Amino acid sequence: MREGIYSSDEQGHILDCNPAFLQMLGVSTLEELAGYAASDMMVDPGARELEHDLIARDGGVREFEFRLRRPDGQILTVLDSCTVARNPKTQVQHYHGILIDITERKEAEQALQRKQEELRVSVAALKASEERYTLAVAGANDGIWDWVPGAEVMYLSPRWKEMLGYAEAEVEGRADEWFSRVHPDDQDTLRCAFDEHLRGATPLFEHEHRIQHRDGSYVWVLARGLAVRERGRPATRIAGSLTDITERKRAELQLQHDAFHDALTELPNRGLFDDLLGRSVGKLRRQPDYLFAVLYLDLDRFRVLNESLGHRHGDQLLIAVAKRLQKCIRPGDTAAHLGGDEFGVLLDGLKEPADATLVADRIHRELSLPYLLGGQEVFTTVSIGIALSAPAYERPEQLLRDADLALYRAKALGKARSEVFNLGMHALAVAQLELETDLRRALEREEFRVYYQPIVAMDSGAVVGFEALARWQHPARGLLEPAAFIAAAEETGFILPLGRWVLQEACRMLQGVNASRPGEPPLSVNVNLSPRQFRQPDIVDEVRQVLEETGLPPACLRLEITEGTVMEHAEPAMATLAALRALGVQVHLDDFGTGYSSLSYLPRFDIDTLKIDRSFVSNMAARGDNAEIVGVIVTLAHNLGLQVIAEGVETPEQLEMLRDLKCGQVQGFLFSRPVAAEDVPGLLATAHATH
Numbered sequence: 158m159r160e161g162i163y164s165s166d167e168q169g170h171i172l173d174c175n176p177a178f179l180q181m182l183g184v185s186t187l188e189e190l191a192g193y194a195a196s197d198m199m200v201d202p203g204a205r206e207l208e209h210d211l212i213a214r215d216g217g218v219r220e221f222e223f224r225l226r227r228p229d230g231q232i233l234t235v236l237d238s239c240t241v242a243r244n245p246k247t248q249v250q251h252y253h254g255i256l257i258d259i260t261e262r263k264e265a266e267q268a269l270q271r272k273q274e275e276l277r278v279s280v281a282a283l284k285a286s287e288e289r290y291t292l293a294v295a296g297a298n299d300g301i302w303d304w305v306p307g308a309e310v311m312y313l314s315p316r317w318k319e320m321l322g323y324a325e326a327e328v329e330g331r332a333d334e335w336f337s338r339v340h341p342d343d344q345d346t347l348r349c350a351f352d353e354h355l356r357g358a359t360p361l362f363e364h365e366h367r368i369q370h371r372d373g374s375y376v377w378v379l380a381r382g383l384a385v386r387e388r389g390r391p392a393t394r395i396a397g398s399l400t401d402i403t404e405r406k407r408a409e410l411q412l413q414h415d416a417f418h419d420a421l422t423e424l425p426n427r428g429l430f431d432d433l434l435g436r437s438v439g440k441l442r443r444q445p446d447y448l449f450a451v452l453y454l455d456l457d458r459f460r461v462l463n464e465s466l467g468h469r470h471g472d473q474l475l476i477a478v479a480k481r482l483q484k485c486i487r488p489g490d491t492a493a494h495l496g497g498d499e500f501g502v503l504l505d506g507l508k509e510p511a512d513a514t515l516v517a518d519r520i521h522r523e524l525s526l527p528y529l530l531g532g533q534e535v536f537t538t539v540s541i542g543i544a545l546s547a548p549a550y551e552r553p554e555q556l557l558r559d560a561d562l563a564l565y566r567a568k569a570l571g572k573a574r575s576e577v578f579n580l581g582m583h584a585l586a587v588a589q590l591e592l593e594t595d596l597r598r599a600l601e602r603e604e605f606r607v608y609y610q611p612i613v614a615m616d617s618g619a620v621v622g623f624e625a626l627a628r629w630q631h632p633a634r635g636l637l638e639p640a641a642f643i644a645a646a647e648e649t650g651f652i653l654p655l656g657r658w659v660l661q662e663a664c665r666m667l668q669g670v671n672a673s674r675p676g677e678p679p680l681s682v683n684v685n686l687s688p689r690q691f692r693q694p695d696i697v698d699e700v701r702q703v704l705e706e707t708g709l710p711p712a713c714l715r716l717e718i719t720e721g722t723v724m725e726h727a728e729p730a731m732a733t734l735a736a737l738r739a740l741g742v743q744v745h746l747d748d749f750g751t752g753y754s755s756l757s758y759l760p761r762f763d764i765d766t767l768k769i770d771r772s773f774v775s776n777m778a779a780r781g782d783n784a785e786i787v788g789v790i791v792t793l794a795h796n797l798g799l800q801v802i803a804e805g806v807e808t809p810e811q812l813e814m815l816r817d818l819k820c821g822q823v824q825g826f827l828f829s830r831p832v833a834a835e836d837v838p839g840l841l842a843t844a845h846a847t848h
């Protein structure tokens with residue numbers, strides 16, 4: 158038997174039992190239970206009294222459950238069925254009973270109960286969440302979807318369908334209804350995002366793509382979802398939402414477009430151009446024979462057009478230029494507006510270098526056609542610098558810089574043309590830059606000097622004035638003549654501060670000399686004005702100011718201007734000449750005979766003197782025709798009421814010939830080389846002594 162059978166006395170001491178009972182209590186002999194009473198046996202305090210009462214009332218109990226503590230301390234749950242018996246002799250009560258160990262069953266029961274309780278709680282929670290979910294789906298602005306990956310069916314909420322313009326019944330709940338509507342360009346990335354999340358590579362599925370609306374347009378949506386999976390197993394389900402982000406996307410795209418495009422011309426701006434150029438350079442690094450070209454464009458005379466036409470028409474011109482530029486390039490190429498009147502063109506993937514110049518030629522042709530602005534035909538030309546890709550290029554700005562250098566060259570060579578960058582331009586630019594910095598520093602360090610060469614009257618042989626000539630006392634190279642720096646100064650604009658300084662020096666020096674010779678006729682000073690100085694809008698004011706500052710009478714100042722300078726822009730030049738003469742200053746036309754001037758203009762220029770270029774004087778004796786030319790010039794001058802000065806007189810023979818030709822004044826090494834300011838008084842003294 159598995160049940161334990163026992164008899165016990167009133168206190169519960171076991172009197173006799175079967176082996177199953179002993180086993181149940183964890184002992185092997187009855188003796189071991191000596192002294193083990195009911196009070197030891199029953200764990201719960203009230204249990205013994207309760208059983209007692211039941212037995213007293215009914216004469217026994219059936220299946221009374223209690224918890225039993227074995228002598229070894231282990232606790233069992235047991236069912237006790239027992240009857241009471243009385244020993245007629247001793248009147249002592251005995252109990253006979255059967256004990257069943259239900260510990261295991263009890264534990265199983267309790268576990269089951271706990272499970273049931275848990276289940277009840279989770280069912281309630283599930284119900285709540287389901288309700289919440291239903292509410293959410295119905296009320297959400299987002300579409301909801303729910304899918305077993307790979308299955309044909311897919312739950313698509315009514316709102317999901319509505320977002321694409323369909324009624325609930327018009328679209329079936331199938332995965333295909335979604336995926337087949339996705340924009341072809343977005344399908345791959347969408348599939349990727351799905352797969353990654355299903356594989357467990359991303360914590361959340363999230364993807365922005367375009368879906369075709371019922372009306373054929375595309376709406377931008379954001380799809381988000383979460384897969385259900387057991388650890389380490391493939392996902393069994395994925396569900397999520399679909400949000401219409403068309404508005405946000407449109408704003409984003411607009412912002413992006415604005416950030417990378419020029420508002421006026423709608424062309425890519427400098428930022429985007431740099432970016433694209435960077436990509437081409439990157440490609441060049443991977444593929445050294447890759448060929449592309451950068452064209453740097455600058456409209457010629459745009460400032461003049463802009464000012465004369467007005468800014469509104471100037472803008473229209475830029476827009477028109479942008480449109481034409483785009484017509485000149487292939488779809489893969491880029492035309493960008495780099496700012497002002499500057500444009501950039503990136504020609505990608507060229508077959509040969511000549512392709513770049515072909516495009517440049519097309520641009521020249523296209524841009525030089527007339528533009529109609531405000532009912533008026535306007536013409537413009539463009540200068541283009543071209544830089545071709547070469548393996549040496551590492552950064553986009555290097556190409557831009559070289560294209561810019563080539564553009565500078567194209568401008569210098571006369572505009573309306575293209576130049577392809579070559580390495581020589583670097584050397585040229587570097588040398589020029591160095592010279593420019595040197596020049597500025599030289600002015601600050603007072604390294605410039607003015608030298609003076611006397612001008613002599615033919616009849617009396619007396620010094621009547623000086624020509625002021627610039628020199629550079631270079632700390633390393635010694636005394637430099639104008640040939641070494643005037644051209645660069647003119648090119649860079651440095652001639653303006655330098656020229657002003659020479660003018661001041663010369664006027665101050667001469668004023669000092671004249672003051673030191675009271676009673677003598679005042680001497681004059683000739684100062685050279687470069688083309689750039691002469692074209693300066695405020696040149697007249699500048700001359701007036703210097704005269705006031707130095708106190709030199711205007712009649713003592715002669716400004717030398719080359720023939721070329723006045724001829725180049727004859728009309729404005731005439732006005733400047735007149736204004737200078739109105740100040741009381743004389744104007745001399747320098748290097749006369751070298752400038753191909755139209756003689757018909759000569760009478761219209763407000764000038765005082767012609768200076769015959771020394772190339773005619775120096776060859777006068779050797780080649781007879783030069784003497785004739787000098788003679789013609791002298792006659793011409795006299796007929797126009799002008800004075801004549803012959804430059805570069807080196808020999809007594811030249812002097813005699815000039816005297817015969819009735820040349821009034823002479824200047825040259827025969828009398829004196831140009832001398833430093835401190836040597837002028839000495840020179841005057843000797844000249845005085847000689848005559």
Ligand code: C2E
Nearest residue numbers: 626627638639659685686687805806807824825826827831
């Ligand atoms: P330029 O104005 O025609 O000046 C006359 C030049 O002829 C001077 O050269 C002078 O030294 C030189 N010369 C005078 N007599 C003789 C002679 O008998 N034989 C020879 N072989 N040469 C003679 P320099 O000083 O070298 O000046 C050269 C040019 O540089 C000047 O030609 C002038 O155009 C320019 N220049 C000089 N100083 C200035 C200046 O301050 N401003 C501007 N803008 N140009 C200047």
Ligand code: MG
Nearest residue numbers: 624685717747
């Ligand atoms: Mg001169």
Ligand code: MG
Nearest residue numbers: 747748768804
């Ligand atoms: Mg000269």
